[in-house]
Amino acid sequence: MGKKYAKLVYNPVSGEGSFARNLDNVIREFQTGGWQLSLLRTLPDVPVEAMFTGADEDKFDAIFAAGGDGTLHQTVNAMLKHNINLPLGILPVGTVNDLATFLGIPDGIGECCRVILQENLTDIDAGHINDRYFLNVASGGLLTDVPHNTPARLKNMLGRLAYYAKGLESLPKFRPIPLRVMAQHGRWDDKFLLFLVLNSTSAGGFKRLAPKASIQDGLLDVLLIKECPFAELLPLFLRILRGQHLNSPHVVFFQTKELTIESSQTVHTDLDGELGPSLPLSVKSMPKALQIFVPKGR
Numbered sequence: 696m697g698k699k700y701a702k703l704v705y706n707p708v709s710g711e712g713s714f715a716r717n718l719d720n721v722i723r724e725f726q727t728g729g730w731q732l733s734l735l736r737t738l739p740d741v742p743v744e745a746m747f748t749g750a751d752e753d754k755f756d757a758i759f760a761a762g763g764d765g766t767l768h769q770t771v772n773a774m775l776k777h778n779i780n781l782p783l784g785i786l787p788v789g790t791v792n793d794l795a796t797f798l799g800i801p802d803g804i805g806e807c808c809r810v811i812l813q814e815n816l817t818d819i820d821a822g823h824i825n826d827r828y829f830l831n832v833a834s835g836g837l838l839t840d841v842p843h844n845t846p847a848r849l850k851n852m853l854g855r856l857a858y859y860a861k862g863l864e865s866l867p868k869f870r871p872i873p874l875r876v877m878a879q880h881g882r883w884d885d886k887f888l889l890f891l892v893l894n895s896t897s898a899g900g901f902k903r904l905a906p907k908a909s910i911q912d913g914l915l916d917v918l919l920i921k922e923c924p925f926a927e928l929l930p931l932f933l934r935i936l937r938g939q940h941l942n943s944p945h946v947v948f949f950q951t952k953e954l955t956i957e958s959s960q961t962v963h964t965d966l967d968g969e970l971g972p973s974l975p976l977s978v979k980s981m982p983k984a985l986q987i988f989v990p991k992g993r
C-alpha cells in the first residue's frame with residue numbers, strides 16, 4: 696500500500712482535552728493504516744487560516760481536523776480561503792459536534808480514525824457569508840452568543856450543560872431585534888428573537904432544528920423566530936425539540952440559495968460556534984464545496 700500524507704489540525708483543549716492525551720494512539724492508528732501525519736496544534740488567538748499557506752497544504756493527500764465545531768469551522772475557512780481542494784477527515788472531540796453527528800461520524804477516537812481509514816468520501820455544501828464560510832449554521836439573536844460567553848473551564852466541567860446554564864442566564868435581559876430579510880422567494884421586515892441559517896438539520900445540540908435540510912441540495916434552510924410572549928417560549932422550545940416547529944405561528948421557515956439580512960441595530964453572529972461577522976449579511980449556499988470522509992453507507 697502506498698503511503699499517504701495528511702495534515703492533522705488539532706485543538707488541544709476541545710472537549711476535555713482527551714484527544715491531546717490520545718495523540719500517540721491516533722498517530723499509530725493512522726501509521727498502521729498507511730497514513731503519515733503532520734501535526735498543526737491550534738492556538739487560542741491565531742485562526743487556522745493564518746497558519747495555512749495554501750502551497751504547503753497542496754503537498755498533502757487530505758486534511759484532518761480534531762476538535763469541536765469551532766475547530767472544524769476554522770479548518771474549513773482555512774481550506775476554502777486558500778483554495779485547498781483536498782478531502783477533509785473529521786475527528787469530533789468537541790463539547791458539541793453538530794456536523795459530525797449529522798454525518799454519522801462517531802465520536803470515539805478509535806472509531807472516527809477507522810471511518811477515515813475506510814476512505815469513503817461524500818460531497819457536502821458549505822455556506823458563504825460576507826468574506827467567511829460556515830459548515831453547519833450561521834445565527835444571530837437570542838442564545839446565539841452563548842458559545843462565545845461560556846468560559847472554557849465551565850465547558851470542560853459541565854460539557855453541554857454549561858451552554859444551557861449560560862443560555863438561561865441571558866433570557867430575561869434579551870430584547871427582540873428588528874431584521875430585514877430578503878431571499879429568493881420573499882422578504883420579511885419585523886422584530887425577531889433570532890435567526891438561523893442552516894446547512895444541516897441540527898445546531899447547538901438540537902438535532903431537528905431544520906428537519907427538511909439536506910447538506911447536498913444546494914439550499915440553505917432559514918428559520919426566523921418571531922417576537923413572542925415569554926410564556927410561549929417554553930412550548931415553542933418543546934416543539935423545536937420534537938422537530939414540530941415549522942408550522943408554528945412564531946416561526947418563519949423557508950429554503951433558499953441565497954439571502955441578505957440587515958438590521959438597524961448592531962447584531963453579532965455566530966458561525967458554527969465561533970464569533971462571526973456583524974450584520975449586514977450576504978449569505979449564499981456553495982453546493983458541494985467540500986469532500987468529507989464519512990462512514991460507508993452514508
Ligand SMILES: Nc1ncnc2c1ncn2[C@@H]1O[C@H](COP(=O)(O)OP(=O)(O)OP(=O)(O)O)[C@@H](O)[C@H]1O
Nearest residue numbers: 709710737738739762763764765766789790791968
Ligand atoms: N491551544 C489552545 N488553547 C486554548 N484555546 C484554544 C487553543 N486552540 C484553540 N482554542 C480555542 O478553542 C475554540 C474552539 O473550540 P472547539 O469548538 O473546537 O471545541 P469545543 O469548544 O470543545 O467544542 P464545541 O465547539 O463543539 O462546543 C477556538 O475558539 C479557540 O479560541
